[in-house]
Amino acid sequence: MESGLIGSTRAAAGALAAAALLGLAACSAGSSTSSPDGTPPPSGEGSEEALVLGLVAEPATLDFSQDAGAAIPQALLVNVYEGLVKLDQDGEIVAALATDWEVSDDGLTYTFDLVEDAIFTNGEPFTADDAAFSIERVQNDWAVALKSAMDVVASAEATSPTELVVTLTGPSNNWLYNMTTRVGAMFSESGVDDLANTPIGTGPYAFTEWNRGDSIVLTRNPDYWGDAPYFNEVTLRYFDDPTALNSALLTGTIDVITTVQAPEGLAQFEGNEDLQIIEGTTNGEVVLSFNHRSTPFQDLRVRQAVRQAIDHQALVDTCWAGRGDLIGSMVPPTDPWYEDLTDVAPYDPDEATALLTAAGQTDLTLRLRLPSLPYATSCGQVVASQLEDVGITVEVDTLEFPAQWLAQVFMAPNDYDMSIVAHVEPRDIPPIFGDPTYYLGYLNPEVVEMLEAADLGTVDEQVTIMQEVARTLSEDAAADWLFLLPNLVVADADITGLPENAIGEALDLTLLARS
């Protein structure tokens, strides 16, 4: 990076001279942009227009029942696959393929009324049998760990073509929420043969084409049972390189950047009247994890010292261009139990030094093992230097993500003291802080007990208890929360319906329009 300026000046001279030498630059046709500007948007029903969105990280397969990649539900959930319920922009659970549902008083039986006219893109009608099949298929045929979300289901039964009765083994608030995620996606009984390449759902868009290494094309589903989306064709184009992604928007090759990879790159879009910048929140808590199996971290004072040695605002300003909210615990502001907990462990280097002295750790060395991800490597340097300021020696190394990082940090023998990774799954406290076999090795019986109570109780009780959990995690310094990854979207100024906050697993394309 440091040599970038020198290198680019030299290269510019070389490239220009060589191009001029050949006169090649001028030999191709004039400019054109792909967006059909100037056509008035038809009102009501959808238009014939197409939209191209730029994303990072292409999925490796389209089957989220066998591959855990987050890019698959991002593209397909809500758009191609629908669940019985879904999340709205406020994080509320609302109706989707189920028009209505009733929960029995004991919290064990859910009765769903289903829409009547939904049709899968293979031509089969959606019925309660498909719903029961989809739920049982998670239990029997899914390979990914998320399938455990269905463990609580005792039976799923179609009592009529439009009525589904699901019985749980015990009350669970999390279950209905999980039904809004990929686990709740509804499949056709006769349409699961080639999910890796041919997704078949009931959604407003039909999967049309996957050009591997380049793009996924969705077209409006003509038989959709609900409101037709505005765009006739939506292309998700994948970029590995942030510069290429930015250039594609600036040249009109794409209309939207769904996630700006490096926030310092936002500067080139600011002040451009043809573009809009949307900044919201995500579920991605950037966690500075402590390995609770490592001896120094078994002492609460050491964990607190590390938290108080970090100046979080300065950190975000330095390594993430000041974008991203400070959270202080494992809850994003879009969750019902969010509280600002940044004051639990305020920045106080003197207090940190005092805590280390009290713990007898005046000559502490910690290994910070980072995954090779942009936020981790850049923020890891800042963490290291702030910890050095209070007298902790930090040994930093970087492991290729995902393969190397998984093998060394995440899996046994969990060979690390600290790491940095964004946990992007929604409402992910239970698997991370409720399971001592997880890579953090965090065991707090009080937290485990509260998590169980929250899942079993009423919805109001759940909120109160989860607030308590979040506070306990923060006070117990179970980890440090560096910041919340921002949702940074840049788009043509006339695109509407872009979600401000990335709340669920899906990139919801259904409300997009051009004004």
Place this chain on the structure above:
Amino acid sequence: MLLRVLVRAGVLLASLAVSSVVVFGFLAALPGDPARVALGVNATEESVATLRTEFGLDRPLRTQYVDWVGGMLTGDPGRSYVSKAEIGLQLADRMQVTLWLVAAATVIAVLIALPAGTLMAVRHGKLSGLVLAGLSQIGVAVPAFLAGILLITLFAVRLRWLPSGGWTPPVEDPVMFLRQLTLPALALGLVQGAVLTRYVRSAVIDVLREDYLRTARAKGLTPERALWRHGLRNAMVPVVTVLGLQLATLLIGAVVVERVFVVPGMGKLLLDAVANRDLLLVQAVVMVLVVAVLVVNFVVDLLYTVLDPRLRHG
């Protein structure tokens, strides 16, 4: 002549056998479990083990190697671990893309190098020759990805003459194909052209000093005509060698350039496969690249004999 071809073919086969062992061995030793990467961070040990069996990763290495080589030889390298897609089809798809890119870049490189190199040789010692030599020196120093970023900044973002990337097959839309091919081919070709220019220059300088060229001029030809008629063909022998060797560099360059220009070729396939630990796919891609480089070297060897009759009896 025949003997020479046979010996060269033998060397080619031996190299292929050795490289297949090396490719397989390195990837088997690569840390990171393909099954774990596919199933993600929360998968249980149990389901990872099941998937390993499904991938055939629990078999002895020797069996895995024999199956793999057998598959490659019969034209069926199997299915990708992750996407379950036919590897053969993917390779064919992506190879076409990369071949277009490498071919276009080679043409650009030759179009730059021949005139520029010859000019530099003829103007050897003069100011214009020095300027050209300086420019080519700069060209040699620029990595292809940087050239790519600069070309995008200038021709796509600022001037808006060409798209910043993407790929359209030539049968689908020939005009768009050419527009999208131009910048990545230039990024690759400019750098290779700069390298090649220096070889053309020294080859032509060597030829200019040869006795036969002096004889040709003594017979009344102008320096330009003498060089054109008698010199260039002789100068081409080392240039063809370098061009062959450069193919390897071009393929590697294509890996990075494809990334910058979002071109779905072999390079992008390779990088994605490595990240997903799709080892069967990585092995197949690397092996195809190795075969390509070895075969080109073989062909270059044979070309010598065409260009230089003296070697036919060697």
